[in-house]
Amino acid sequence: MSNILIERCFDTIDLLATEAKSLRLEDIVERLDLPKGAVRRFLSVLCLIGWLDQDSQTGFYRLTLRLAVLGQRFLSATKTPDICQFIVNRLAQDSQELVRVATVHEDGLAWIAYAQGAKAGLIYEPETTAEVPLQVTADGKAWLATLTTGAAVKAVLKNGFGHPDSHGPNAVPAMEAILGELEVIRKQGWALAVEEAERGVISIAAAIRPNGGSPVGTVSVAGPSLRLGGKRILEISRLISIAADDLAAFWPLRDSSYYCNSVRMIALSSGQATGAKPVADAAL
Template identity: 90%
Template sequence: MQTNTPHFIINMSNILVERCFDTIELLATEAKSLRLEDIVEHLDLPNSAVCRFLSVLCLIGWLEQDSQTGFYRLTLRLAVLGQRLLSATKTPDICQSIVNRLAQDSQELVRVATVQQDGLAWIAYAQGAKAGLMYEPETTAEVPLQVTAEGKAWLATLTTGAAVKAVLKNGFGDPDTHGPNAVRTIEAILSELEVTREQGWALAVDEAELGVISIASAIRPNGGSPVGTVSVAGPSLRFGGERILEISRLISIAADDLAAFWPLRRRPHYCNSLRMIALGSGQYPR
């Protein structure tokens, strides 16, 4: 079938379609309302053209304009369609598969913690050890920051001031409840955080508990602010130097994968096959 539509009209239509999606992506990434001038500047199109397709996007329900400020923002239509896609493709199961894969590859206990105000709380785990010594941590939801690899991995992403504030707020705890290598001063923890930043992952040896080693990495979607940590822990007798390096590599891969899918598991529904800790209850899943 032939058409007499001029090529420049087709090209302009393609550009406008692309810019419509650029606008949706911009508003989704910023997650806030934007002025017309901001959108025009970002898209590098004439004001009149931007006004036209913004009006169309509002008309078909993708955008809405604040009647008082004139700012544009996304409606929930994109989120609803995303939910439908996730439900149809079973994407939520990916979260479980990442954690279970790491547990299987490491043959140790894998835990995921999420950032909660000035600290971390464990929310999910998978046990990879099948026989022999199995690390079973105490029943607690909050992560002791200064004596765990999870805490160090998260603190290392913060500024020095923010890290110190978080440690002081959480406290150093009772020395008798931790391992012999537990850090007990701000100077010591800052030194540990510097090492963590340099190597890209955190290590805790006989700190939270005697005879236990843990390795962790921060989960940072798009390389931005940390949203949580993923870790592997087990009896120290199974963690030689080469195995520590291998597990740190596996953890880094898992952290990147979780970061890519983290927005999908904001609600427990998205990891419904993992046994979840009820935050604040102090109960660890069994």
């Protein structure tokens, strides 16, 4: 198999993972801007080795669960969800809101763990997606603020601004305004998004930076604006900063007695059982 064929196969997998639905051969040809015969050939290869299924009646192509299974297996091997979940659960309990952790993925972020702290009243349940919209979420802005201006601009442009109707009423479409906000975030250490990703939703986030170095991800709290306004934003930002520091302290660790003891210490201090299973997005 040539290098170009391998590249096209992965482009197809990326396309179908992003769409998360079945696509016609013609749709894939149009999206990848490739000859129909070539696309048909590598789709056949992907079906043959079990990455794709083709509907026998419609002819549409879709991903099998192989990608999701490998993603889960990889996350489990890195132990990242194990570390995250104890701290995520604690933050959810303290904030009584939705908590999520995202990890740096290429030129963006992807969700890997979450916990719902709200037990009654309005409960924020976001649409399940793998990738994090950068300029309209607190997670995205917290990560962008750790980058150089040039790198942040590149990441935003690659991520795209999206259609105005797909975001909240306060989404900022201008790059200059976004860069100005990133300067504020760098100074205060946490990011805020008020009805930017979705109407009626506020989120607060901080970057996870082991040893104060390059960010490995973000941790955030999100919930209805009726509960997260005013002084509570500052209260939540303090809790998030503590969680980000805890995650940064243990993130790089792997299988070792020190790692196991560290996770156990976090679990005990959080009142969580050490046998708790991590929650991660299968879309990864």
